[in-house]
Amino acid sequence: MKLVYFASVREAIGVSSEQRDVPEDMHTVSDLVAWLAGQSEEHASALTQQSRLRFALDQNMVAVDAILGNAQELAIFPPVTGG
Amino acid sequence: MKLVRISCAPIQPERELAALAGLGGGALSSFTGIVRDDGGVTAIELEHYSGMTEACLYGLIEAATARWSLLGAAITHRVGIVSVGAPVVVVGVASLHRAEALEATAFLIDRLKTDAPFWKREHYADGTAKWVEAKASDDARSNRWA
Numbered sequence: 001m002k003l004v005y006f007a008s009v010r011e012a013i014g015v016s017s018e019q020r021d022v023p024e025d026m027h028t029v030s031d032l033v034a035w036l037a038g039q040s041e042e043h044a045s046a047l048t049q050q051s052r053l054r055f056a057l058d059q060n061m062v063a064v065d066a067i068l069g070n071a072q073e074l075a076i077f078p079p080v081t082g083g
Numbered sequence: 084m085k086l087v088r089i090s091c092a093p094i095q096p097e098r099e100l101a102a103l104a105g106l107g108g109g110a111l112s113s114f115t116g117i118v119r120d121d122g123g124v125t126a127i128e129l130e131h132y133s134g135m136t137e138a139c140l141y142g143l144i145e146a147a148t149a150r151w152s153l154l155g156a157a158i159t160h161r162v163g164i165v166s167v168g169a170p171v172v173v174v175g176v177a178s179l180h181r182a183e184a185l186e187a188t189a190f191l192i193d194r195l196k197t198d199a200p201f202w203k204r205e206h207y208a209d210g211t212a213k214w215v216e217a218k219a220s221d222d223a224r225s226n227r228w229a
Contacts (some may be wrong), residue, residue: 007202008214059135061139070098075132079217082129082201083116083172083192
């Protein structure tokens, strides 16, 4: 799965995107983010507090309990601040 | 007419609105957001989620068009480094009469603030920079259109 990071999440992890083989027992965005947080110290510092993060599956905003299904891309970012 | 533009170069509000002025309506409403000199800020830096941003902004214009009787709407948003005093975003709406254009303009900028995938970092005169935090007051303004 393609993982895409923005703003402070991108800076903490150190890359803007990466490709990862996701374990099959990951059902929701929350499952995947919790697993990802265990992949390195950088991922842990960026992803441990899920309530401070927002998510998009295949470029559509979703809640943290959204089902991953067949999505190809998960974006993880802080709350948006445009305008 | 539904126009969405993400620009790396400086934007001129009157240019972004020109196409809306010729649609035969009696009203053209607009909002321009400008970089504020907030406690020593010299510039802001904007990043966005290319692809999702454009789809999101088109979706907001679609929602406004479904809700009000409009002749056209345009959203132009800067990305990259934007200096204090320069425009960051221009929203324009054309309609036959003023009420629709005024309300739809407020709807579009309120929803853009909470829904569109842009992130802003403030740069200060001493060379430091800080990510801007989302504001609860923006959520409240956006939610009043629910």
